Amino acid sequence: MRRSIATVxxxxxxxxxxxxxxxxxxxxxxxFDNDLLTCPLGPEAIRDQARDLGLSIDLYQPFRDAEALPEKHFERVMRRAAQKFGVMERLGATTLLVCSNVSGPTIDDDALAAEQLHRLADLASEHGVRIAYEALAWGRHVADYRHSWRIVEMAGHPSLGVCLDSFHILTRRDDPAGIALIPGEKIFYLQLADAPGVQMDPLFFSRHYRCFPGQGVLALREFTAAVLRTGYDGPLSLEVFNDVFRQADPEHTAVDAMRSLIALGDAVGREVPGRPTLTALPAVSEPEEFAFVELTVDAFTELSARDLLGRMGFTYRGSHRTKPVQIWQQGRARVVLTRAVPPAHRRERDKVTVSVIGVEDVQAARSAARAQALMAPRTARALNAGELRLPAVDAPDGTVLYFCRSEGPENWLTDFDIHPASDAPPEEAGIDSVDHVALSPDVDLFEESLLFYRSVLGLALQPVEEIPEPHGLLRSRALTSGGFRLVLNVPVFRGDHEPRGLQHIAFTCPDIFALAARFRAAGVPLLPIPANYYEDLAARTDLPAPVLTRMRDHGILYDHTPTGAFFHLYTRTLGTTLFFEAVQRTGTYxxxxxPNAPIRRAMQSLPAVHGAVRCSLRRWASLRTSAWTACSFWSHSGFSVRRASISAVVSGPVIPPRASPEIEIRSLAAATCRGWGPSRRRSVSQAGGSAWSAFSSSRETTPSWNCAGAADSRMSSFLAAVAGFMVCGVFALDVLMDIKGSQREGALRTPLGWDGDRR
Ligand SMILES: O=C(O)c1ccc(O)c(O)c1
Ligand SMILES: [Mg+2]
Structure with missing residues (x-):
């Protein structure tokens, strides 16, 4: 079938x-009439332009307030119509949409409406035009499609038919069974639009909140199937008035629109088997779990990420054979760290983003074919010799989807050297798997991303949640399939409040209390939760007091349904854009x-000025940190780079040297000053294997320069004095920069730098 879209x-x-x-x-x-009126090209030029692009003008619309009028009003209508028919001839358009009358003078008289539409159709036919009469949901006397059909039937003119618009019919909850009573050849046009499941004034709803099929809640598959069963053979046409699409990049919107029609065509094709012209997509695999989640880090956020993952109980499993990519694993949860070049702009630094989602999929090739049929661009990726070509596509929000398997032949892990020391038994009471991944597409890409993930992966859309937060509202929608859960969180406010667009990875665990205790002991920086929350929880739930106390101690939050419960906790952000969550689900939750998200958002948005000062004071207390600061300050002039290094080094004993990836860390190797032996030795003796020593041993150096061999060198006291002065200066600056940074962004720039003072 032909596929069309309204220019509006x-x-x-x-x-x-x-x-x-x-x-x-x-x-x-x-x-759309308005697009013609505002176009500097004449109708013939528009016709030629469309033709050259391979497009026909399937409908010209709308023609308003035409029928059931007192005669003197109707005469003016005929004059208006004559001009439009002339324009349509020049455009090469043959169908005019006439919407049901909404004006004051219209009379509630079907016979009059039929008679005047008949006269209009007569005039139209002289110009080779036919009229599609549409019942607007807010039409003054004609709002129901069955009513518009009765009038068209009564008029009995071959150039007069109906236009069916799913929005008007389905949002009014008119019974679509009546469609079967209309002969297919009298349906002159079919308009498709979806809509969210809300109630509001129909005109306002229609003009602002329509969306493409699959992005809302309307039963479009059944509706379209009902229309096609009548024998309707005209275009499937999208008419979507939407405030966001009116502003968004039209190329994106058009692809989004086409994707929705392809997916709808596939679904309807299964319902109406006799229509081979509808799309048939390769079957969906319904993903069961995440093979991995990949984070993009730079050389400095990589240290923070490794530190945090280490504290959370993840172990380093190995690195890619040819690329700076590492796997960290706990249970079945795999986090992949990929190092990218640090962004040039300072504001962009300290970002850690979910760049790839590995979808565990035994039918990887078929899923990739489905994605491509749904217009997902294939990911451009340089392949090194011997590397597996994993099917991968780009999602609209920039996330890459890999379809892969973690076992058997051709599994993605064969591109990695798995570390021999990584076969340690899994920790008890640890993390099991990835529960969900929350992405944060730009608000303009929310609907498009929803449709993409839904149609490509065959996920079920969950209801929209509106989450109030200190500086606006967060719109959240989950897409699920068994244990594979994606959440799209979109801040719907503008302004420069930070942190915006946070992503997170949630992990499942069998015992969140044990996990929290372990996190605490390992110094995982957890998000503090206000005491008010627990007082409220005590009053509105039956949680026993000792449980509440433990929850309060660890910052664990709670939600429940009649048949299940949800306990969860959050880490502080890693860099400025990502945090981790641990969840325990019980029953059928x-x-x-x-309901707890506003608490999280409020705590994440707290102005962090006092935190920055405290953080810097804490750094003061650590000589090795000071030394490192001076050292890295010498070697780097970028402040965020410096801070990222600090946060990793402050964080103490985490990564045993055996777990350090043997990959070169180029810029950090450059940052290492050979004159700083004492500080390095101190770090070794204090920590017995810290991020610092892990980093040291990960450099490409001679064995005498690894953490054990560094103890011999000593500074002269003069040099030490000079260094002391420098350290003082640098630290004063550090405090100032942190305060400035946190004021600007409202974010804690060095999340790993302070982890105490929970309430
Ligand atoms: O909002 C309107 O006016 C309008 C115009 C044309 C349509 O097809 C429609 O569904 C609505
Ligand atoms: Mg319409």
């Missing part, structure tokens, strides 16, 4: 819209603790 669904000038629509593979358009 897209942003831009008419020519931009046409170009985007053609690029996305549509066959035609509904030309399937949600994500949304």
């Amino acid at each position: 669904s897209l942003s831009g000038t008419l020519v931009e819209k046409l170009t985007a629509v053609a690029a996305a593979g549509f066959d035609g358009i509904e030309l 399937t949600a994500f603790g949304a």
Whole structure:
């Protein structure tokens, strides 16, 4: 079947819209009157432009307030219509949409409406035009499609039919069974739009909140199938008035729109088997779990990430044979760290982002074929010799999806050298697997991302949650399939409040209290939760007092349904954009603790000025930190780089040297000053294997320069005095920069630098 889209669904000038629509593979358009009126091109030029792009003008619309009028009003309508029919001839458009009358003078008289529409159709036919009459949900006397059909039937003109618009019919909850009573050849046009499951004034709803099929809650598959069963053979056409799409990049929107039609065509094709023109996609695999989640770090956030993962009980498993990529694992949860070049702009530093999601999938090739049929771009990736070519596609929010398996032949792990020392037995009461991954697409990409993940991975959409937060609102929607859960969290506010767009990875555990105790002992920096929360919890739940006390001690939050419960805790952010969550689900709890999200957001948004000062004071207390600061300050002038290094070094004993990846850390190796032996020795003797020593041993150096062999060198006292002065200066600056940074961003820039003072 032909696929069309209304120009009103897209942003831009008419020519931009046409170009985007053609690029996305549509066959035609509904030309909106306003797009013609505002176009500097004449109708013939528009026709030629569309034709050159391979597009037909399937509908010209809308023509308003035409029928059931007193005669003197109707005469003016005929004059208006004559001009439009002339324009349509020049455009090469043959169907005009007439919406049901919403104006004051219209009369509630079906016979009059039928008679005037008949006269209009007569005039139209003289110009080779036919009229599709549409019942608007807010039409003054005609709002129901069955009513519009009765009038069309009564008029009995071959150039008059109906236009069915899923939005009006389904949001009014009109019974679609009546569609079967309309002969297919009298349905002149079919408009498709989805909508969120909310109630509001129909006109306002229609003009601002429509979305593409699959992005809302309307039963479009059943609706479209009902229309096709009548024998309707015209275009499947999208008419989506949406405030975001009006502003977004039209090329993106057009692809999003086409993806929705492809997915709908596939679903409807299964319902109406006799229509081979509808799309048939490769079957969906319904992912069961995450093979891995990959984080992009730079050389400095990598240290913080490794430190935090180590404290959380993850072990280093190995590195990619040819790329700076490491695997950290606990239970079945795998976190992959990929090192990228630090961004040039300081504001962009300290970001740790989920860059790849590995989807455990035994039908990887088929899933990739499905994704491509749904217009997912194949990920461009340089392959080194001998490397597996894993099917991968780019999601609209920039996340890459890998379809892969973790066992058997051709599994993704064969590209890695698995560390021989990593076969240690798993920790008890640790993390089992990835529970969910929360991404944070730009607000303009929310609907598009939803549709993408839903259609490509065959995930079920969960209800929208609105999460109040200190500086606005967060819109959250989960997509699930068994144990594979994605959450899209989008801040719907503008402004420069930080942190914005936080992502997180949640891990499952069998016993969150044991896990929290372990985290605490290992110095995992947990997000503090206000005492008020627990007082409220005590009053509204039956949780026993000792349980509440333990929850309060560890910052564990709680949600429940009649049949299940959810306990969870959060780490502080790693860098500025990512944090981890640990969750324990009991019974049949399937949600994500949304009622607690405002608490988290509030605590994450706390102005961190006092925290920055405290953090810096703490750094003061540690000589090795001071030495490191001076050292890295010498070697790097970028402040965020310096801070990232500090946070990793402050963090103490985490990564045993045996667990350190044997990959070169280029810039850090450069940062190492050979004159700083004492500080290094101190770190070794204090920590017995710290991030510092792990880093030292990970450098490409001679054995005498590893952590054990560094003890011989000593500074002269003069040099030490000079260094002391420098350290003082640098630290004063450090405090100032942290305060400035936290004021600007409201974020704790060095999350690992302070982990105490929980309430
Ligand atoms: O909002 C409107 O006016 C409008 C116009 C044309 C349509 O097809 C429609 O569904 C709504
Ligand atoms: Mg419509």
